[in-house]
Amino acid sequence: MKVKFWGTRGSIPVPGRSTLIYGGNTPSIQVTSPDDDQIFLDAGSGLREAGIEFMKHPSSNELHLFMSHFHWDHVLGLPFFIPFYDESFHIHVYGMAHDQNNIEGVVDSLISPPLFPITKSEFKAKVTYNNISPDSTYEIGNVKIKTFQVNHQCCTLAYKIEEKNRSFVYVTDNEIKYSRLDLNSLENDIAEHNVKMIEFCRGADYLVHDTTYTLNDYSQKVGWGHSNNVSAAILATLAEVKNLVLFHYDPEYDDEKIESLLNDTNSLLKRLSGNVNCLASKDGIELEF
Numbered sequence: 117m118k119v120k121f122w123g124t125r126g127s128i129p130v131p132g133r134s135t136l137i138y139g140g141n142t143p144s145i146q147v148t149s150p151d152d153d154q155i156f157l158d159a160g161s162g163l164r165e166a167g168i169e170f171m172k173h174p175s176s177n178e179l180h181l182f183m184s185h186f187h188w189d190h191v192l193g194l195p196f197f198i199p200f201y202d203e204s205f206h207i208h209v210y211g212m213a214h215d216q217n218n219i220e221g222v223v224d225s226l227i228s229p230p231l232f233p234i235t236k237s238e239f240k241a242k243v244t245y246n247n248i249s250p251d252s253t254y255e256i257g258n259v260k261i262k263t264f265q266v267n268h269q270c271c272t273l274a275y276k277i278e279e280k281n282r283s284f285v286y287v288t289d290n291e292i293k294y295s296r297l298d299l300n301s302l303e304n305d306i307a308e309h310n311v312k313m314i315e316f317c318r319g320a321d322y323l324v325h326d327t328t329y330t331l332n333d334y335s336q337k338v339g340w341g342h343s344n345n346v347s348a349a350i351l352a353t354l355a356e357v358k359n360l361v362l363f364h365y366d367p368e369y370d371d372e373k374i375e376s377l378l379n380d381t382n383s384l385l386k387r388l389s390g391n392v393n394c395l396a397s398k399d400g401i402e403l404e405f
């Protein structure tokens with residue numbers, strides 16, 4: 117399985133000199149299975165470049181785009197994904213819509229005047245919209261994609277992608293639950309309040325998790341739907357994942373701050389169990405496992 121990160125930033129793209137190392141695009145990840153199934157996770161601003169690169173050597177005409185949810189940072193790149201404008205593609209879009217909306221209706225509202233100059237009627241590809249649910253499994257070839265509803269504004273999904281004995285879990289926007297922000301009791305507290313989430317992540321080769329904030333910055337943003345690196349490290353340890361991947365950084369964080377977020381998380385993981393490796397996602401990196 118190959119996983120390429122095209123966008124790793126939360127909330128808003130932040131191009132510029134202070135983000136040259138980690139990048140400034142908002143969430144978009146491309147997963148390529150050993151059979152060349154093409155699965156894209158989220159349509160943040162990184163999806164634009166993903167589409168351009170993919171079109172240089174298109175290895176499949178069937179593309180699968182799974183949306184975690186429809187906040188701006190996760191949809192910005194959708195109308196700039198050039199395979200939508202090529203009739204040789206069949207693109208399957210998956211997501212969980214709010215209330216009575218279906219996801220085709222959500223995409224309609226995203227791509228239409230006055231918010232956008234064209235509508236999705238300009239798409240040349242065949243596009244199939246799939247309303248999906250939490251606690252479900254979807255199959256694409258030999259790949260299984262499992263869903264879990266996370267603690268973010270309704271309706272946000274985490275995805276677990278499994279192929280043979282490999283697994284990759286994507287949890288972009290999730291506020292890890294606890295009852296008191298007290299470092300002495302946080303491990304037990306998180307274990308108690310995130311039982312299903314921990315089981316969903318258990319044993320993953322890679323867990324990409326929302327680490328928007330440091331613990332200190334998080335204390336000013338409690339209830340905003342995002343996590344800090346300390347809670348993510350505890351969750352990763354409890355779930356016995358092999359690798360924790362930091363993701364969805366606060367737009368105020370420059371490269372230096374992300375570097376220190378990584379160092380702090382590594383130190384904490386060593387104290388917790390020493391069995392979880394940690395890396396900080398950055399635009400353009402690729403994992404292969």
Ligand SMILES: [Zn+2]
Nearest residue numbers: 126127189289
């Ligand atoms: Zn987000």
